[in-house]
Amino acid sequence: xxxxxxxxxxxxxxxxxxxxxxxxxVLTPGINAVRTFDPPLQALVGGHIVGIRRRGKLFxxxxxxxPASSGSAAGPAGPAAAHTLLxxxxxxxxxxxxxxxxSLRDRTSRxxxxxxxxxxxxxxxxxxxxxxxxxxxxxxxxVEREETLAxxxxxxxxxxxxxxxxxxxxxxxxxxxxxxxxxxxxxxxxRSWVDEILHTARLSPFKRGADLTGDExxxxxxAIRGRLGDxxxxxxxxxxxxxxxxxxxxxxxxxxxxxxxxRCGTTIxxxxxxxxxxxxxxxxxxxxxxxxxxxxxxxxx
Numbered sequence: 001x002x003x004x005x006x007x008x009x010x011x012x013x014x015x016x017x018x019x020x021x022x023x024x025x026v027l028t029p030g031i032n033a034v035r036t037f038d039p040p041l042q043a044l045v046g047g048h049i050v051g052i053r054r055r056g057k058l059f060x061x062x063x064x065x066x067p068a069s070s071g072s073a074a075g076p077a078g079p080a081a082a083h084t085l086l087x088x089x090x091x092x093x094x095x096x097x098x099x100x101x102x103s104l105r106d107r108t109s110r111x112x113x114x115x116x117x118x119x120x121x122x123x124x125x126x127x128x129x130x131x132x133x134x135x136x137x138x139x140x141x142x143v144e145r146e147e148t149l150a151x152x153x154x155x156x157x158x159x160x161x162x163x164x165x166x167x168x169x170x171x172x173x174x175x176x177x178x179x180x181x182x183x184x185x186x187x188x189x190x191r192s193w194v195d196e197i198l199h200t201a202r203l204s205p206f207k208r209g210a211d212l213t214g215d216e217x218x219x220x221x222x223a224i225r226g227r228l229g230d231x232x233x234x235x236x237x238x239x240x241x242x243x244x245x246x247x248x249x250x251x252x253x254x255x256x257x258x259x260x261x262x263r264c265g266t267t268i269x270x271x272x273x274x275x276x277x278x279x280x281x282x283x284x285x286x287x288x289x290x291x292x293x294x295x296x297x298x299x300x301x
Contacts, residue, residue: 001091004157004188005231006247007054013241014097014122015052022048022116023063029102030110033124035136043083043137044113049122050082056152056187059087059095060143061113061122084143085113086136093126093133096243111135127245156188157228163217170209170217177205177278189224193231195254195279197223199263204286205271205278253279 002010026041028034034041047063054060065082087095093110101121102109110133113122126133138146153169154161161169169185170176179185180194189197198205201223203216212220234250252262254277257270261281271278271291282290 003190009235011052011054018049024116025114027112033110061085090132092128152187153185160224167217172209175206179209192254199253
């Protein structure tokens with residue numbers, strides 16, 4: 001699942017490459033990805049991409065309006081209503097810029113923004129069968145009132161909440177592994193980076209948020225800022241357009257179960273769930289205890 005660092009570098013690279021580009025047409029091969037009818041996606045046609053930004057794990061593509069008729073031969077044309085296209089990749093979506101336009105038979109394409117002056121195309125694609133990625137068109141004046149955005153917690157990067165505020169937000173009976181991925185608590189962290197952050201902070205994924213001490217909150221805040229910032233630096237050094245379907249995530253713990261811990265050399269362990277895995281170091285994070293592997297537990301019944 002693309003998380004904060006992946007969405008941020010995608011927004012930066014594609015935003016720089018498409019700034020000022022005119023939208024020639026909008027196509028929706030995956031019509032079920034569209035969550036808007038007023039305004040319709042066709043309202044983007046003739047507009048120019050002002051920029052692409054990020055909020056949590058979502059993209060906001062800002063588009064100005066095409067010139068509107070002044071109603072007078074002497075008067076200048078004024079700008080029409082301007083819009084923001086909200087894009088949520090969910091677990092398997094990708095936002096990519098291509099130099100050649102896709103065939104409408106491309107099964108991965110959900111929404112195509114075709115740019116004027118050539119064959120370039122900004123494409124929302126989705127891999128797998130669930131088809132959960134979505135877009136929603138908003139008028140600029142409605143962006144701040146959009147429920148999806150209004151309910152997000154503070155950004156995890158570049159300036160996460162200070163330790164006291166972090167403790168207050170995490171003061172819940174749920175384990176850190178769950179509460180840190182709750183986008184209402186703090187925005188941008190998912191399953192990949194929460195493993196990395198908790199390992200860096202030397203915290204158990206099953207420690208309850210309500211039990212976090214002041215010193216642990218300091219370590220956790222620094223781990224959040226450091227790991228996400230380091231990932232973005234890595235991407236800046238190694239990524240360029242066109243973006244690959246799978247980004248080379250600089251992970252050292254997540255999905256590295258069975259390998260030595262990069263800090264102490266102990267074998268990294270994992271807890272497997274139905275469709276994801278949580279990884280940790282027993283020595284660095286759980287006082288030497290190996291947590292119950294649910295796959296093996298089912299097999300032993």
